[in-house]
Amino acid sequence: MKKKLGFYPGCSLEGTAKEYSESVVSLSEQFDIELKQIPDWNCCGATAAHNLNKTLSLVLPSRILAQAQKNEMKEIVVPCAACYNRLSVTQYELLKNDQLKATVEQAIDMPLNTSIRILNVIQFIQEYILPEIPEKLSHTFDKKVACYYGCLLVRPHNILKFDRPESPQFMDEIMQMLGAETIDWPFKTECCGAGLSVSRTELVGKLSGKIVREALDRKAEAIIVACPMCHANLDMRRPAIDQYLEMKTEIPVLYITQAIGMACGLNERQTGTRRHLVKVIGNYFTKTRIPVENNENNPITVEEII
Amino acid sequence: MHQIKTLSNRIRKNTGVDSIRCYQCGKCSAGCPLAGDMDFTPNTVMRMIQVEEKETDKKLLQSEAIWLCLSCEMCISRCPMEIDIPKVMDFLRQESLKEGLQNKSANHNIIPFHQSFLDMIRFTGRSYEIGLIADYKLRSKKILQDITLAPQMLMHGKLPIFPKAVKNRKNIKEIFKKTNML
Structure with missing residues (x-):
């Protein structure tokens, strides 16, 4: 039902x-x-x-x-x-x-x-998606990823009582289930600059820049997020980030739901990855096994379409 | 009876936060992502409240720090005394506005952005990016900002052209009226 x-x-x-x-x-x-x-x-x-x-x-x-x-x-x-x-x-x-x-x-x-x-x-995924994951998983997320939680998901801890406030793990666990290797890093809950995105873009470039730099330093190939503000700042504000870092960075930022969707065979129209400003280029997956149904023609190469 | 209305008193009365409990360990400022960019770091803000001097109170309400605060809540999550600094910051911002002491620099960028944002909600019940940015540009006079980003966002379907308003607009209007946000 x-x-x-x-x-x-x-x-x-x-x-x-x-x-x-x-x-x-x-x-x-x-x-x-x-x-x-x-x-x-x-x-x-x-x-x-x-x-x-x-x-x-x-x-x-x-x-x-x-x-x-x-x-x-x-x-x-x-x-x-x-x-x-x-x-x-x-x-x-x-x-x-x-x-x-x-x-x-x-x-x-x-x-x-x-x-x-x-x-x-994350709670929604844990409760309603994870139990069915073994059945629906069709691809392995074959990359090293940095799970970035941001502030608003975990703080204030006394009210939200969600995961650990300093080094949360739930997103890492989900990504590991998909086959990804998650990095251990100190920027999981650092602020991206959030609401200053428009009014003080240069500060967002700095805060988000530090996050991107740390992820890259630890060899992550994608940043996984669960917040539209984190995504906007890490993806759309990439020019400000690159300016702060004085280099061109190409690490894509994926929503956790996109990562799961892709691993379950959804195409890029369904996951919406084509809308990212930092393109998700190349193959993030290896096909592991063919699930019973629902996988006729879903090539999971995520490529630039525009 | 003579009652001294220091900022410290008003904070305690309105937010329930007792600033005097801060013993200046500095963990808030160590964790604050923007401490380095603030004119007063979070622990300095707490100390300024504690001294209970009119001049210091005024300086604090005129500071940029209270507007730079991102409400990321790192400070309270690490405070050994569990002092709700973000709540204090919210109160300081509102006091600063009430007394017309807004920081000059914040008054050109951060404050107009928040005001544009609330205006959008007042008119449509939701935030609507194109309207918000247009309104902010007029307020802040930063007409050319993000001029290259907008077309990219449009191309990727990230900027809806028309606002999707709440149907019961009257209800929203009433809410703004009743909360004194006219």
């Missing part, structure tokens, strides 16, 4: 991170999961809201949770690490403060219960 889950894509996944959305959705289809978008969802407010207006930064995510609740969703998948963070922090703050909850309910004009389960993309 098809499993049904609530889905909050968030604004990035409709724009700059379209390929993240494509890969999450294709992967879910491949694994017989139906992701149902929260009807009429709004922006979570991201960094801007909590920088400028604390109340607003709690009210915007609350409206999303209330919309999910209104549609009887008990579990929602939130692939964007920033949205996941804002929604989780909001739920935490409201749980411990009834007065705040009342204020928020009044502002959104909807009742709110705070028991919705919010899953980040």
Whole structure:
């Protein structure tokens, strides 16, 4: 039977991170999961809201949770690490403060219960994808990779309680299952520069540059991420990174869902890798075994198409 | 009764964070990715709050550091006293705006970006890149920025031309009204 889950894509996944959305959705289809978008969802407010207006930064995510609740969703998948963070922090703050909850309910004009389960993309993969992976895996991810978690997936640890805050492992474990070798490196949870991407691009070039340099120094051939902001900064901001590093770097940045999708035989249209600015060139996979079905003609050479 | 409204007091009252507990170990600044670019490092910020001097309070609200802070939460995750510095930073930013003490440099880039971002949400309920960037360029007067990136993004289907707005716009408008973000 098809499993049904609530889905909050968030604004990035409709724009700059379209390929993240494509890969999450294709992967879910491949694994017989139906992701149902929260009807009429709004922006979570991201960094801007909590920088400028604390109340607003709690009210915007609350409206999303209330919309999910209104549609009887008990579990929602939130692939964007920033949205996941804002929604989780909001739920935490409201749980411990009834007065705040009342204020928020009044502002959104909807009742709110705070028991919705919010899953980040790794939790979603662990729970719904991994158990089926042995059956669906058709290719080995034959590369050395750097798993980069960023800030928002693991911090603040006392609220998110996800993985280890200093040296998280879950993404590494997933990549190892696909056959990749993961590097041990100290930049797993360093900040990429996040929200300063547009307003202080040179700082993002520096912070993200250090991340890319360290990954390259340790011979990684791809960086694996689970956050659209990390991806935007490491991929789209590559000119600023290269300028900081004073060299041309070509290491591609893949979403974890793209990596799994490719290993399960999805093509580049389904995984959206063709949308990357730093191209994913060459063969990342060796074909290991042919799964029972579903693999007629999926050549997994990822090549430049534009 | 004479009540001294120092920044330290206001922080405690509004955020619940007791800045006096900081004993200056410096772990926050050691972990902060932007400490080297800030006019005051995170532990200096905490110390400035502790001295409870009007002049120092003002200097802090005028600093660039509070706007450079990325809210990456590295500082609190390593703080042995578990002092919520990101929460303090959020409060300092809002105080700085309220008192019109925004840092001059941040007022040309970081602050207008946040404002453009919130404006987008106010009008459409979601963030919409083209509108956001256009609005930011007007505010910051950086018309030529990223002029080469935009066509690439368009080509890769990363910039939707039209915004996808929330249907219940009235609800969003009300939210902004009720949270005093007019």
